[in-house]
Amino acid sequence: MTQKVRWGILSTAKITTDRVLPALKDCNFTQVDAICSRNLVQAQKAATLLGIEKAYGTYEELLNDADIDAIYIPLPNHLHVEWSIKCLEAGKHVLCEKPIGLSSKEAQILLEAAKKYPHLKVMEGFMYRFHPQWIHAKELVNQKWIGDLKVIQSFFSYYNVDPQNIRNQAEIGGGGLMDIGCYCISLSRFLFDAEPLNVASNIDYDPVMKTDIISSGMMQFANGVSSFTCSTQLVPYQRVNIIGDLGRIEIEIPFNAKPLEPAKISLFKADEQKDVFFDITNQYTLQFDAFSKAILDNTNVPTPLEDAVNNMKVIEAMFASDKEKCWKNINGA
Known part of the structure; x- marks a missing residue:
């Protein structure tokens, strides 16, 4: 059996339920095991609809799940850097939606934080x-x-x-x-x-x-x-x-x-x-599998965080x- 990275989804944003999660069913190296929302009922509804095993009513519960390897963050822009750093602190790899933050200063803060966790992968999600x-x-x-x-x-x-x-x-x-x-x-x-x-x-x-x-x-x-x-x-x-x-x-x-x-x-x-x-x-x-493959092979992510800072x-x-x-x-x- 092909080894897969176990993912958690941080929020039930429309982009997640309508575009991202349906696409992940066809991944070779990616599986979604958990989804969370600040509304447990909403998380449970999304999990049932999309066939996800676990649903959480807080973001922290997802980050504390030892069985989750990586987190996808489709939160509003002002929360990207804050929760990316919290994911790193919880030992999770991070794929965060674009734009990476509200400013280059914020993006640089994330870049510096990521350097403290060289074993973890972080990337901005420009899927195109x-x-x-x-x-x-x-x-x-x-x-x-x-x-x-x-x-x-x-x-x-x-x-x-x-x-x-x-x-x-x-x-x-x-x-x-x-x-x-x-x-x-x-x-x-x-x-x-x-x-x-x-x-x-x-x-x-x-x-x-x-x-x-x-x-x-x-x-x-x-x-x-x-x-x-x-x-x-x-x-x-x-x-x-x-x-x-x-x-x-x-x-x-x-x-x-x-x-x-x-x-x-x-x-x-x-x-x-x-x-x-x-x-x-x-x-x-393709994006999720490329990121998951980088985790499994311990290689560089396709697009480094420096690119996000420069954008x-x-x-x-x-x-x-x-x-x-x-x-x-x-x-x-």
């Missing part, structure tokens, strides 16, 4: 990087199929005006940049394999909820530029274009690739176009650029 469409796109960029990478354009939006939704609560890290703009920033750093030198942004805020609702940003890299728009109050849409001096790659559904349909990217060079399709897969399944630095610089109406250096200048 594990989908074959992104792996192939990255390979094409590295192989210079498009020539030299010069420009990245990305767009990510949805429509949500519910003031009770955590994504619309500014005080706990809501807003478009933290929720989905972080993807546009992450993929740009991923493809350029570098940190941006300077950034600029223009941000519109909801007058009542005070969250950023339409954010457009630009990142200057040493060898090119990336621009994006993200929004929590526009028609749902997403797309990424990766452009070089010889070709272009267009990713049709870059972030929420459909788990029950083949993914497609389109390649353009000269007067030719070719569509590349990928077998049906679930990027959450937060760019997000902060975007907010600062809009506030000060100027380009901002990533180091704060």
